[in-house]
Each structure stands twice: as structure tokens, then as C-alpha cells.
Amino acid sequence: MEFEALKKSGITNLLSAFGRSIWLPQGIFYWTGRAKKEATIDATIGSAQGPENEIIAGAPDKAVTFYIPSVQRHFAGLKSEETVPYAPMLGLPDLRKAWREWILRKVGDLRPRVEPCLTLPAVTPGVTGGIFMAAKMFVDKDEVVVSPDRLWENYSNIVERHIGARIETFPFFDGGRFNLKGMQRKLLDTLAQQPKALLMLNFPNNPVGFNPPQEMVQPIVQALIDVVEQAGKPIVVLCDDAYEGYVYDPAALQRSMFGDLCDAHRRILPIKLDGISKEFLFYGGRLGCLTFGLPSGLDVDRKALQEELDNKLGGIVRSTVSNCTRPVQSAILKALGQLDQVLAERQRTVDVLGRRANLLKAEFAKVSLPQLRPLPFNAGFFCFCDVEGVPANKLAEHLIEKYKIGVVPSEGGKINGIRIAFCSVPEKDIPTLVNGIVSAIKDLAAES
Ligand SMILES: Cc1ncc(COP(=O)(O)O)c(C=O)c1O
Structure with missing residues (x-):
């Protein structure tokens, strides 16, 4: 235009x-x-x-x-107290707890490893809002953000126009497999120029519709461990899990890679961005969550760390959307109470x-x-x-x-x-x- x-x-x-x-x-x-x-x-x-x-x-x-009828049905019965007041800046406390449980259910047998790392999710305006908040908080102007070369087009506006950073890509596939070596090379080149790097990982991917096979997960995690060891610098991994749960091949990873990245290394900070748009087939609800996987070995009071991260996120939410819509949070909280259904x-x-x-x-x-x-x-x-x-x-x-x-x-x-x-x-x-x-x-x- x-x-x-x-x-x-x-x-x-x-x-x-x-x-x-x-x-x-x-x-x-x-x-x-x-x-x-x-x-x-x-x-x-x-x-x-x-x-x-x-x-x-x-x-x-x-x-x-x-x-999903069992999600939609809860709107009819909402009381004024569940719709009218402002929601807390980072979301209804009970919803934050329930979403945390939902993440723990999704990580399956990794629960014992993930649970100690997991912060209380912060409610965001959709997964888009979560990506925006994470980028705002972790990416500096003129920095490079690394992504496979097939990516959701909206990343450019968030990272490049809003932040003034640059997305650099590596070829998604190498001989039909996820391009581990390309990812490593691009991250190492980036870390040679700046003190930290941010990697976008979107599985299942838009536009490619790909989730790696189970046996690729450990090599991917190990490749990232090798990067932070070799560079001696940290990386933030944004797991854009918008399409989590939609996997049609039993040999493919069935959950997000976020769980495998939790506690992988003290210099790897995974951030999970998920939400109801696709997971609960509720695009118009505009509800996402941002959750950190904090390495367990950090020598710090974890309660204080959560409070300080919440404070930072609160500052972003308050100065942009102020808070997220309460009726949707109230309805989703009820739906999470009937998760099996x-x-x-x-x-x-x-x-x-x-x-x-x-x-x-x-x-x-x-x-x-x-x-x-x-x-x-x-x-x-x-x-x-x-x-x-x-x-x-x-x-x-x-x-x-x-x-x-x-x-x-x-x-x-x-x-x-x-x-x-x-x-x-x-x-x-x-x-x-x-x-x-x-x-x-x-x-x-x-x-x-
Ligand atoms: C890869 C990817 N991430 C994030 C989103 C945004 O999700 P939401 O509608 O929850 O903001 C989309 C939506 O199309 C997407 O394709």
C-alpha cells in the first residue's frame, strides 16, 4: 500500500x-x-x-x-460479577492456576521436571499479545531474532516494526528433517555479535504444518545446549504453541517442546506462549498465556523472581491493553474445570x-x-x-x-x-x- x-x-x-x-x-x-x-x-x-x-x-x-460446545456453553450463565469488573492485570488468579495445571497436563510424563520450573501463567490478549510482550521484554532495537525460514508473517511487524530488531532465518529443512545444524550456525553467528539471542520456535508450524518426530526432540535440545555452552551466552526460546495438540502422526512429538527445554541448561530460558484461539477453538476470545520455564538451579528466591517478572509483565500490560477481557477469562476458567469433556x-x-x-x-x-x-x-x-x-x-x-x-x-x-x-x-x-x-x-x- x-x-x-x-x-x-x-x-x-x-x-x-x-x-x-x-x-x-x-x-x-x-x-x-x-x-x-x-x-x-x-x-x-x-x-x-x-x-x-x-x-x-x-x-x-x-x-x-x-x-467446542462445552466452552461456549459457559457464556450463557455468567453473572455480572464474572463479566463487569476489571480483571487483574495478569489475569484472574484462579485462571492462572488452572492454566498452569493445563500446561502440566500437556507436558505429560515431563511433569516432575517441568513443575519446579513453571511460573504462574500471565494472561495475554491472544498468543499474539504474548509474543508481543515477550519480544518487548527480551529483544532490543537492532538485535537479531532467529527463526526458521517459514514463519508466521506477523512476527515481522512485532519484532521489526515495533521493536526495531531484525529477524534472520535459517532454512527450515535439511534433507526433509528439521535443520539442526542451520539453527545452530545462525544462533552462534548471532551470539558472536550480541550478548544474548532469541529463538522463535513454532511447532506445529504455520505455514508448514510440521511437528518434529519424537526422536528429533533430544537432538534439538542438545543442539541448543551446545550453542549456549560454546558461546558462553544465554538464549531465550519463544515457544509459539498456538497450534499445540493438533498432531496427526503418532511418531511426531505430541506436546510442545517447551517441556523438554525446561531445565535443559541454566543459560536457556524457554517461554511458552499458548492460548485458546486454536487449543479451545475460540479465536474471538482473545486469550493467551505467557509462562516462563525458569531453570531450577538459579540461586535466587523463586517467589521473589515470580513477583519481579509479574511486575515487569504488569508494566507492559498496563501500558498497552491495561487488562484482558474478564467474561472470556470467567468462561474459560469454568471450561477448564471440565477439561475431560x-x-x-x-x-x-x-x-x-x-x-x-x-x-x-x-x-x-x-x-x-x-x-x-x-x-x-x-x-x-x-x-x-x-x-x-x-x-x-x-x-x-x-x-x-x-x-x-x-x-x-x-x-x-x-x-x-x-x-x-x-x-x-x-x-x-x-x-x-x-x-x-x-x-x-x-x-x-x-x-x-
Ligand atoms: C504461528 C501463530 N502464532 C500465533 C498466532 C496468533 O494466535 P492468537 O489468535 O491467539 O493471537 C497465530 C494465528 O494465526 C499463528 O499462526
């Missing part, structure tokens, strides 16, 4: 340097808008959707955004998405087209295909015009590909989706 109207109006001259630098990338919103109007198969939308009867027996066949209901959506992912994989396996290379996927809401010889934007344009299929293209640097949001494509449309992509690439390749 060129912001011509702002310039013409003279308002540009009033903007701060930040006001001039900030902009909302139109990529996803542009293609979602186009798909809404033009597509019969819409693989642009990043929320789980489909016929309601796929998740609720006896419900109509009409498409809905998937939801909530998870049983959520499982229907996990199963639907798992069937879609597996079918998509099977359809791709039938295709032999050198220009189309689906990256490994086994989790989350998306998959990503590298495309060769055809610019991704041109492919997306042709796909929507001729085949009425909406995808989100990604072009830039060494990346040229399309993101497919299988979370919003019903199973019956998946073969048509893959055939359309293949035909569109063939059409364009024949033209050139």
Missing part, C-alpha cells in the same frame, strides 16, 4: 517514525478477500471450518467455524483435521510434478508447497481465476510457494484442490 491518501491529506507529516513504518501486510487478507468472493474451494482461511455435522452428531450439514469434544475437530491432512498427503503422493514440492507436514492447520519455475503469486492468481481455488502465495528471498489451509477445506474437496493446483502449474509451465 502506498498510503497516497495519507500523504495527500498531510497526515503523513504528523505520523511518528513508528506510524510511518507500520503497515498491515495485505498478503493473507488480500487472498482471503478474493477467495471469499471468487473461490469454490477456499484454502486461505486459518481457522478450522467445515460442515457442523462433522463435529456434532445430528447437526446440520451447513459450514461453521468449528467450536472439553478435550473429548475438541478431539472431533482434531480427527477431522487429521483425516484431511492424511488425505491431502495421499493426493500429493499420487502426483509426479517436479515443479510442486509439498514440504513435510503432519500437524497444525496448514501445509506448504514449494513451487519451482512458476511465480507463486501468478500461480495463486491463475488458481483462483480458472479453478476457483484460493490459496496464499509466498514469494520473497529463496521462498516461492503456496500455503494451503486444509483446516478450512472439507475432505470431499481435497482431491479437486490438488488436481486444480497440478493443472494450474501445468497451464503456466506450458505458457512459458
